[in-house]
Amino acid sequence: MTSRNLSASMSEGAIEDEAHELVSHRRNRRMRSPRVAVVGIGSMGSMALWQLAKAGIDVVGFEQYGLAHERSAAGGESRMFRTAYMEGADYVPLLKTSRRLWQELEAETGQNLLTLNGALMIGPREDPRIANVIRSVEDFEIDHVVLDRAETMARYPQHRLEDGEISVLDREGGVIRPELAVLTAAERAAALGATIHDHTQVEAIDEKPAGVQITAGGKVHEFDKVIVTAGPWTARVFPQFSAHLVSKKIVMTWYLSDRLHEYTPDAFPAFGRVGGEIQTFGIPSLEGTMTKIGSVNTFGDVVLPEQLHRDVDLAELDAINREVARCHPGLRTTPSRVSVHMDAYTSDEHALVGPVPGSSQVFVLGGYSGHGFKMAPVMGEIAKDLAMSGSTSHSIGHLSPARFSA
Numbered sequence: 001m002t003s004r005n006l007s008a009s010m011s012e013g014a015i016e017d018e019a020h021e022l023v024s025h026r027r028n029r030r031m032r033s034p035r036v037a038v039v040g041i042g043s044m045g046s047m048a049l050w051q052l053a054k055a056g057i058d059v060v061g062f063e064q065y066g067l068a069h070e071r072s073a074a075g076g077e078s079r080m081f082r083t084a085y086m087e088g089a090d091y092v093p094l095l096k097t098s099r100r101l102w103q104e105l106e107a108e109t110g111q112n113l114l115t116l117n118g119a120l121m122i123g124p125r126e127d128p129r130i131a132n133v134i135r136s137v138e139d140f141e142i143d144h145v146v147l148d149r150a151e152t153m154a155r156y157p158q159h160r161l162e163d164g165e166i167s168v169l170d171r172e173g174g175v176i177r178p179e180l181a182v183l184t185a186a187e188r189a190a191a192l193g194a195t196i197h198d199h200t201q202v203e204a205i206d207e208k209p210a211g212v213q214i215t216a217g218g219k220v221h222e223f224d225k226v227i228v229t230a231g232p233w234t235a236r237v238f239p240q241f242s243a244h245l246v247s248k249k250i251v252m253t254w255y256l257s258d259r260l261h262e263y264t265p266d267a268f269p270a271f272g273r274v275g276g277e278i279q280t281f282g283i284p285s286l287e288g289t290m291t292k293i294g295s296v297n298t299f300g301d302v303v304l305p306e307q308l309h310r311d312v313d314l315a316e317l318d319a320i321n322r323e324v325a326r327c328h329p330g331l332r333t334t335p336s337r338v339s340v341h342m343d344a345y346t347s348d349e350h351a352l353v354g355p356v357p358g359s360s361q362v363f364v365l366g367g368y369s370g371h372g373f374k375m376a377p378v379m380g381e382i383a384k385d386l387a388m389s390g391s392t393s394h395s396i397g398h399l400s401p402a403r404f405s406a
């Protein structure tokens with residue numbers, strides 16, 4: 001694998017300073033389990049650190065900004081967790097494991113990260129994404145209820161449905177707190193022995209015949225395995241994927257309501273909806289003021305993630321405002337809060353998870369295409385498996401990076 005110089009190169013003096021550390025590290029390598037680096041401590045990286053540290057692995061994480069910073073794909077206060085999966089029933093076993101691991105992280109830390117108040121999937125009965133939801137609940141015995149249009153509106157007056165639309169309540173779904181989750185996993189990893197270098201950008205990853213050198217913050221470190229969880233920056237680390245991997249701008253919108261009590265977690269499950277002018281999703285009011293109704297639409301490519309353009313043209317919000325007016329009685333029809341984020345998207349909107357083609361030492365987990373957060377804990381477990389043995393028993397064939405290597 002060729003050297004990837006991600007930004008400025010290190011000074012000659014710094015190279016000499018690191019020489020002794022590298023020599024003694026090589027001498028000691030055969031004596032211990034692999035030494036692993038995690039590049040990027042965001043959604044996936046924090047969980048990889050937690051899982052690796054828990055397995056007793058010597059793991060070092062690098063994060064270019066502060067932990068749980070607002071520029072990563074984890075920003076925006078809330079994420080939907082669902083197991084009845086519009087994107088394909090292949091994901092259900094991963095999601096069930098993830099749910100167990102979310103609860104395990106909560107139990108280990110005492111933090112409240114996942115509220116299991118259900119997730120409601122809405123759309124025309126014949127829509128292929130609703131067919132995926134039905135297949136998920138039937139094939140994998142997900143606790144669920146299927147409701148027709150009238151039943152849905154009677155039970156959930158916060159939604160207005162059209163003729164022919166149904167809903168499926170996924171009782172195993174709910175809402176996650178993303179920034180707190182990243183911080184909790186990283187701090188738990190540190191308590192279990194992980195080393196964390198925050199505000200430290202990885203500038204180069206150099207694969208050698210036995211081991212991988214990482215240059216970060218002007219210093220060289222040597223590892224046996226490297227897990228790259230760089231989110232919107234993944235294509236910069238691996239330009240070989242750039243024909244199939246691009247970062248996109250995502251805009252979140254929150255709406256006030258005259259009937260706020262109807263939009264609290266006990267009354268209003270998170271929802272995903274297809275079949276309208278645009279695909280939407282919603283999260284109950286966690287802090288008791290506003291309800292997040294977002295569009296899965298993206299707002300253009302982000303060429304340089306650190307220069308994400310955070311302004312939103314009002315006209316760009318017309319479609320989401322129209323959907324709110326059409327579907328959600330009781331919500332105001334213009335947002336009171338707007339925030340701008342990004343995520344890395346692959347051309348088929350399934351992530352890249354596995355060894356980088358041509359390497360057995362460097363692994364990529366990226367390109368989660370706007371739906372990865374719920375999977376972060378199981379991705380941490382997969383990262384741990386890959387670093388320890390090069391493979392995993394989890395079913396990730398559909399996420400293989402090799403599908404884009406040609």
Ligand SMILES: Cc1cc2nc3c(=O)[nH]c(=O)nc-3n(C[C@H](O)[C@H](O)[C@H](O)COP(=O)(O)OP(=O)(O)OC[C@H]3O[C@@H](n4cnc5c(N)ncnc54)[C@H](O)[C@@H]3O)c2cc1C
Pocket residue numbers: 006039040041042043044045062063064065071072073074075076078079080081200201202203229230231232233250251252341342343365366367368369370371372373374375
């Ligand atoms: C607004 C929004 C709403 C979403 N809603 C949902 C939802 O409801 N449910 C759901 O499941 N998913 C949702 N998603 C998708 C999900 O949040 C993302 O797929 C997921 O967070 C991606 O995680 P990641 O680890 O790949 O990236 P990130 O969380 O961005 O982590 C990447 C980290 O790597 C760091 N980094 C990058 N390069 C370097 C380097 N060279 N050196 C050191 N550090 C580096 C970055 O600073 C960052 O902290 C949503 C995404 C967005 C943006």
